[in-house]
Each structure stands twice: as C-alpha cells, then as structure tokens.
Amino acid sequence: MNWNSDYERCELCPRRCGVNRLAGERGACGETATCHVASFGPHFGEEPCFTGTRGSGTIFFRGCACGCFFCQNYQISRGGLGETMDNDGLFRxxxxxxxxxxxxxxxxxxxxxWPHIAELARRLRGAGHRLPLLLNSSGYLLPERVAEYARRMDIFLPDYKFADADLARQCMGAADYPETALAALREMVAARGFLFPFDPTGRETAREGVLVRHLVLPGHVENSLRALRRLRDEFGPRLPISVMSQYRPVPRCRGRGDFARRLTSAEYAAIRAEITALEFEHVFIQEFEPDDAFFPDFESERPFRGNPE
Ligand code: SF4
Structure with a gap:
C-alpha cells in the first residue's frame, strides 16, 4: 500500500475523484485524509452469524462514496458526525x-x-490478533482493488443495492452501480468464496467469505426482483444473501414519492416469494417490522438502543 498516492490523488473508489485528500481536498465521499469514526462498539443488530453471543465489533466511519439520498446512516455519511481518529487511536x-x-x-x-483500515489490519495481525476482519460496504468498490482488500480482510459484506441503472443514477448519481458492484462481487467471491460457516442460529460465527445484503426500497420492488435474479444467475443458489426490510424514510426523502414512506407488507411478501422461487439456499430474511432499537441515532450516546450498555 502506498499511503501517499492513495490519498494524494484519490482513486480509491469508482468515483475516481483524483483530489488531494492529504492537502485537505474532498471528493464525493466528503472526507479528507483525516480519518473520522462516528461510533464503535459491540453491535448486536447484525446477522446472527456475525453477532453471535458477544456482538460484532463495529467501527462506523464517517462519509460515504455512494451518497444515496435515502441513506439510513445519513447522520454520519453526510451529516458530519464523527471524531478524528489516527492510526494509534484506531488500534486502541x-x-x-x-x-x-x-x-x-x-x-x-x-x-x-482504506489506507487506515489496511494499516490497522497489519498492526492487529502483527500483534497476534486472529479474529476475522470484515469489510462492510455499499458494494460500490473498484473490482481491481478487491484483491488488495482480500489480502487484509477475511469476510466481505457488500450491499447489492440496485440492479436498475436508472434508479442508481437517481439515488446516488452513478448509473454504473449495478455493473460495477457486480464486477467487484465476482472478485470477492473468487478471493474468499461464500460465507463459511453459514449458521443461521449464530451458535457458530462466520470466519471467511462473502454475504450479500439487499435493502428493499418502498415502491421499487422491481429493482429488488431484478437484483435477486441477477445474483442468482451470476452466482447460483448457494450465494449467501441477507434481505432487509428495515428501510425508514429519513429527512432527505421528503417529497420524493415512495421514498417518503415505509415498505408495505405486500411489497415484502413479493420479495420473499421470489427468494423461494429462486431457491436460494443460504438466506437471512429480516422480519417485516424489525426492532427499531437497531435503527441508528448517531447523535445519541447510545446510537443503537438495542445494544447492551
Ligand atoms: S469518493 Fe472519496 S474515496 Fe472515492 S475517489 Fe472520491 S475522494 Fe476518493
């Protein structure tokens, strides 16, 4: 890894802004080379295979290269919440x-x-820590960078948000999301395989591999159906997937049609039926009305009420 060149002329993600983040410039993710962390702690709202009994060790970073207007974590992806954390702080x-x-x-x-995360991973392994390291992302990654991620990360947890290029353009200004995210996903599966072990009870937690997440958007069932079919066509029925119903309209959704409401049970039922029809074998399906205790409020001392104090 070349720290300087990665931040100096930033092309870390498909936006390829080319800005000098070391000099304080900001690209589409909104961040300079100063790392900001919005929250960290054991989290009990992830899939059971990550949460287990003692929680997943989440570190939420500020900023995001996607910038979807409906972002459920908008307080940190665009709202500027977060504390500066250097390499030593991250390690601690x-x-x-x-x-x-x-x-x-x-x-x-x-x-x-990524340069901060890669350095952290290097130090953790050097200090003898062997627990799985997990890259939890929007899925909008450069395919050619995945091999580098795979050298440091054991588990990939990417979204596959949009199969509809026009919807991706409307939501995040990037019509290439469906193809770029799929190409990156191919590299992740090639590097790390499917999630293993896949224990839906969480008694045995995952050690390696890929699990793909998809958040169902209100009024856009067709996008979800296309996403599921695309994933099934590309990777077959053994691809582990996690389908989520937890969408909540955030302030920037006002006046944006269906995005200003919640998902309906009929919409979610259509998605469940398609998962069955496609015969996916390794699936997490969030219940229709999941516990709001895991809807984040990063302005709170306890961003996730559902986590133990
Ligand atoms: S969005 Fe951020 S990470 Fe992506 S290329 Fe632009 S400055 Fe770099």
Whole structure:
C-alpha cells in the first residue's frame, strides 16, 4: 500500500475523484485524509452469524462514496458526525473491542479510508490478533482493488443495492452501480468464496467469505426482483444473501414519492416469494417490522438502543 498516492490523488473508489485528500481536498465521499469514526462498539443488530453471543465489533466511519439520498446512516455519511481518529487511536479502539470478546471486527463503510483500515489490519495481525476482519460496504468498490482488500480482510459484506441503472443514477448519481458492484462481487467471491460457516442460529460465527445484503426500497420492488435474479444467475443458489426490510424514510426523502414512506407488507411478501422461487439456499430474511432499537441515532450516546450498555 502506498499511503501517499492513495490519498494524494484519490482513486480509491469508482468515483475516481483524483483530489488531494492529504492537502485537505474532498471528493464525493466528503472526507479528507483525516480519518473520522462516528461510533464503535459491540453491535448486536447484525446477522446472527456475525453477532453471535458477544456482538460484532463495529467501527462506523464517517462519509460515504455512494451518497444515496435515502441513506439510513445519513447522520454520519453526510451529516458530519464523527471524531478524528489516527492510526494509534484506531488500534486502541480495535484492541478495546477485542478485549470485550467480539467475534469479529466490522469496518462499516470504510472503503474511502482504506489506507487506515489496511494499516490497522497489519498492526492487529502483527500483534497476534486472529479474529476475522470484515469489510462492510455499499458494494460500490473498484473490482481491481478487491484483491488488495482480500489480502487484509477475511469476510466481505457488500450491499447489492440496485440492479436498475436508472434508479442508481437517481439515488446516488452513478448509473454504473449495478455493473460495477457486480464486477467487484465476482472478485470477492473468487478471493474468499461464500460465507463459511453459514449458521443461521449464530451458535457458530462466520470466519471467511462473502454475504450479500439487499435493502428493499418502498415502491421499487422491481429493482429488488431484478437484483435477486441477477445474483442468482451470476452466482447460483448457494450465494449467501441477507434481505432487509428495515428501510425508514429519513429527512432527505421528503417529497420524493415512495421514498417518503415505509415498505408495505405486500411489497415484502413479493420479495420473499421470489427468494423461494429462486431457491436460494443460504438466506437471512429480516422480519417485516424489525426492532427499531437497531435503527441508528448517531447523535445519541447510545446510537443503537438495542445494544447492551
Ligand atoms: S474515496 Fe472519496 S475522494 Fe476518493 S475517489 Fe472515492 S469518493 Fe472520491
């Protein structure tokens, strides 16, 4: 890794802004080369295979290269919440999480701070920590960077948000999302395989591989159906997937049609039926009305009420 060149002329993600983040410039992710972390702690709202009994060691980074207007984490992806954390601070935070017994370290939307994460991973392994490291991303990654990620990360948890290029353009200004994210996903599966072990009870937590997430958007069932079919066509029925119903309209959704409401049970039922029809074998399906205790409020001392104090 070349720290300077990665931040100096930033092309860390498909936006390829080319800005000098070391000099304080900001690209589409909104971040300079100063790392900001919005929250870290054991998290019990992830899929059981990551949460287990002691939680997933989440580190939520500030900023995001996607910038979807409906972002459920908008307070940190665009709202500017977060504390500066240098390499030593990240290492201390990671070790504090490990000391609490978390099953993995879960880097949430941190690809725009990849040089910091890579350095942290190097130091953690050097210090003898062997727990799985997990890159939790929007899926909008450069395919040619995945091999580099795979050298440091054991688990990939990417979204596949949009199969509809026009919807991707409307939501995040990037019509290439469906193809770019799929190409990156192919590289992730080639590098790390499917999630293993896949224990839906969480008694055995995951050690390696790929699980793909998809958030169903209100009024856009067709996008979800296309996404599921595309994933099934590309990777077959053994691809582990996690389908989520937890969409909530955030302030920027006002006046944006269906995005200003919640998902309906009929919409979600259509998605469930398609998952069955496509015969996916390894599936997490969030219940229709999941616990709001895991809808984040990063302005709170406890961003996730559902997590133990
Ligand atoms: S990481 Fe940020 S600055 Fe770099 S290319 Fe992506 S959006 Fe642009």
């Amino acid at each position: 935070a990671a070790e504090a999480l490990i000391a609490r017994g978390v099953h993995n370290l879960n880097f949430v939307t941190g690809d725009h701070f």
